[in-house]
Amino acid sequence: MEKIHNTLRDSPVARWTALILLALTMFFAYMFIDVLAPLSTQLETSLKWSPDTFGAVAGSEYFLNVFVAFLIFAGIILDRIGVRRSAILSGILMVIGASIKLYGISDHFNAGGFGYDFFNSFWTGFPASAKVACMGFAIFGCGVEMAGITVSKGIVKWFAGKELALAMGLEMAIARLGVFSVFRLSPYLAEQGGITLSVGVGTLLLLIGLLSFSVYFFFDKKLDSQTDSLRTASDPEEEFKVSDLKAIFTSKTFMVVAGLCVLFYSAIFPFQKFATGMLESRLGMTTVEAGNLFSYFPIGAMILTPFLGWFIDHKGKAATMLFAGSLLVIICHLIFAITPVENFTFAVALGAIILLGISFSLVPAALWPSVPKLVDNKVLGSAYSIIFWIQNIGLMLTPILIGWSLKVSNPGVAERILAGEDIKYNYTVPMLIFAAFGVAALALAFYLKVLDKKKGYGLESPNIRK
Numbered sequence: 001m002e003k004i005h006n007t008l009r010d011s012p013v014a015r016w017t018a019l020i021l022l023a024l025t026m027f028f029a030y031m032f033i034d035v036l037a038p039l040s041t042q043l044e045t046s047l048k049w050s051p052d053t054f055g056a057v058a059g060s061e062y063f064l065n066v067f068v069a070f071l072i073f074a075g076i077i078l079d080r081i082g083v084r085r086s087a088i089l090s091g092i093l094m095v096i097g098a099s100i101k102l103y104g105i106s107d108h109f110n111a112g113g114f115g116y117d118f119f120n121s122f123w124t125g126f127p128a129s130a131k132v133a134c135m136g137f138a139i140f141g142c143g144v145e146m147a148g149i150t151v152s153k154g155i156v157k158w159f160a161g162k163e164l165a166l167a168m169g170l171e172m173a174i175a176r177l178g179v180f181s182v183f184r185l186s187p188y189l190a191e192q193g194g195i196t197l198s199v200g201v202g203t204l205l206l207l208i209g210l211l212s213f214s215v216y217f218f219f220d221k222k223l224d225s226q227t228d229s230l231r232t233a234s235d236p237e238e239e240f241k242v243s244d245l246k247a248i249f250t251s252k253t254f255m256v257v258a259g260l261c262v263l264f265y266s267a268i269f270p271f272q273k274f275a276t277g278m279l280e281s282r283l284g285m286t287t288v289e290a291g292n293l294f295s296y297f298p299i300g301a302m303i304l305t306p307f308l309g310w311f312i313d314h315k316g317k318a319a320t321m322l323f324a325g326s327l328l329v330i331i332c333h334l335i336f337a338i339t340p341v342e343n344f345t346f347a348v349a350l351g352a353i354i355l356l357g358i359s360f361s362l363v364p365a366a367l368w369p370s371v372p373k374l375v376d377n378k379v380l381g382s383a384y385s386i387i388f389w390i391q392n393i394g395l396m397l398t399p400i401l402i403g404w405s406l407k408v409s410n411p412g413v414a415e416r417i418l419a420g421e422d423i424k425y426n427y428t429v430p431m432l433i434f435a436a437f438g439v440a441a442l443a444l445a446f447y448l449k450v451l452d453k454k455k456g457y458g459l460e461s462p463n464i465r466k
C-alpha cells in the first residue's frame with residue numbers, strides 16, 4: 001500500500017527525537033527546582049535560613065504563577081503562539097530566574113555586593129539572600145511551569161493516537177532522573193565548593209536546556225509546515241478564542257482532576273524539600289546520607305512511570321491508578337509520621353520511600369494523558385495551564401505551611417540550632433499534614449471514578465485503539 005499524508009510525526013525516529021529534546025530541558029529544569037532541597041541544614045548555618053525561611057524560598061517558585069496568574073497567561077500564550085515559541089520563551093525565563101537566585105546566595109552578594117544594603121534594609125527577619133533567591137526562583141518558576149505545559153502540549157502534538165502515555169511517562173521519568181541526580185550531586189558540590197557551586201552548576205545546565213529547546217524549534221517548525229500543507233480548505237485549523245476557556249472552568253470532571261492534582265502534588269513536591277531534613281532528624285543521618293537515601297524516591301518513580309504509561313496506552317485503567325496512587329501516598333506519610341523511633345529503621349524508611357515512588361508513578365502516569373480526553377485540543381494548552389495554576393497554589397502554600405508547622409511544633413529549636421546546639425526537629429506534625437492531603441486526594445479519586453463511569457469519558461479505556 002502506498003503511504004500518503006506522511007508527516008514527521010509518523011516517523012518514530014523523528015517523534016522520539018522531539019521527545020528527547022523536550023525532556024532533556026525538563027531534566028535540567030527539575031534539577032534546578034531541587035538544587036537547594038538537600039542543603040537545608042547548610043543553609044540554616046551558612047545563610048541563616050530558618051525552616052520557615054527555607055519553606056518560603058521553596059514556595060516562592062510558584063508566587064508569580066499564582067498571584068499574577070502568569071500560568072493562565074502562559075496557557076493562552078501557548079495556545080496562541082504555539083509550542084516552539086512558547087518553549088524558547090520559557091527556557092529564557094528559567095535561565096534569567098536561576099541567575100538571579102544564584103546571585104542572591106552568592107558570597108559576593110552576601111559580602112555586601114550590589115543591592116545587598118537595599119535588600120537588607122527592610123523586613124530584617126528574612127535574610128537579604130532569601131529575598132533575592134525568592135525573586136529569582138519566582139521568575140524561574142514562571143519559566144519552568146510554562147515549559148511544563150508547553151512540553152505536555154508538545155507531546156500531545158507528536159504522540160496523539162500513538163504512544164501518548166508512554167511518551168509522557170518517559171518525559172516524566174527523565175525529569176525524575178534529574179531529581180535523583182540533584183539529590184546526589186548537590187550535597188557533593190556544596191561540600192566541594194559551597195552552595196554557590198551547586199546552584200552555579202544548576203544554572204549552567206539550564207543554558208544547555210535552552211539550547212535543546214532551540215533544536216526542538218526546528219523539528220516543530222517542520223511538522224507544522226507539513227501539517228499545514230496537508231490541511232484542506234474544508235478542514236481549517238480551529239482558532240483559539242479566550243471565550244473557549246469557559247468550557248474548561250464549567251466542567252465538573254475537569255475541576256475534580258485539578259483538585260486531585262493539587263492535593264496529590266502538594267503531598268509530594270513540597271515533601272521533597274523537607275524529606276532530607278526529616279530523614280536526618282529521624283535516622284540521625286548526615287545530609288549526604290539522607291540525600292542518598294531519599295534519591296531512591298525519584299528513581300522508583302523513574303523506572304515505573306514509563307511502564308505504567310505503556311499500560312495505559314494499551315490497557316487503560318487510568319482512573320483506578322489515580323485511586324491506588326492516592327492511597328499509597330497516605331500510607332507512606334503515615335509511616336514517616338507515626339512509626340515509633342525504635343521501629344523507624346533504615347529499612348522501614350527505604351520501604352516507605354519506594355512505596356512513595358510507586359505512588360508518584362501511578363498518579364502522574366495516569367493524570368496527564370487523561371486531560372486530552374476531557375477537553376478540546378484547541379484549548380489543551382490552557383487546560384494544562386489551569387490545572388498547573390490550581391496545583392501551583394498548593395505547591396506555593398504547602399511548603400510555607402509545613403515550614404511554619406515545623407517551627408511551631410518545635411518551639412525554641414530554631415534558636416538553639418542557631419546558637420550552635422546539635423539538636424533535631426520533630427517532623428510528626430508536618431508529616432500528618434502531608435498524609436491529610438493524601439486522604440483528600442483519595443476522596444476525589446473515588447469521585448472521579450464515579451463520574452467517569454456515569455459520563456463515559458473513557459478514562460479507564462486504552463489510548464491506542466486497535
Ligand SMILES: C[C@H](N)C(=O)N[C@@H](CCCCN)C(=O)O
Nearest residue numbers: 148151152168171172364368388
Ligand atoms: C510541578 C508541575 N506543575 C507538574 O505538575 N509536573 C508534573 C509533570 C506534568 C507534565 C507532564 N508532561 C510532574 O509530575 O512532574
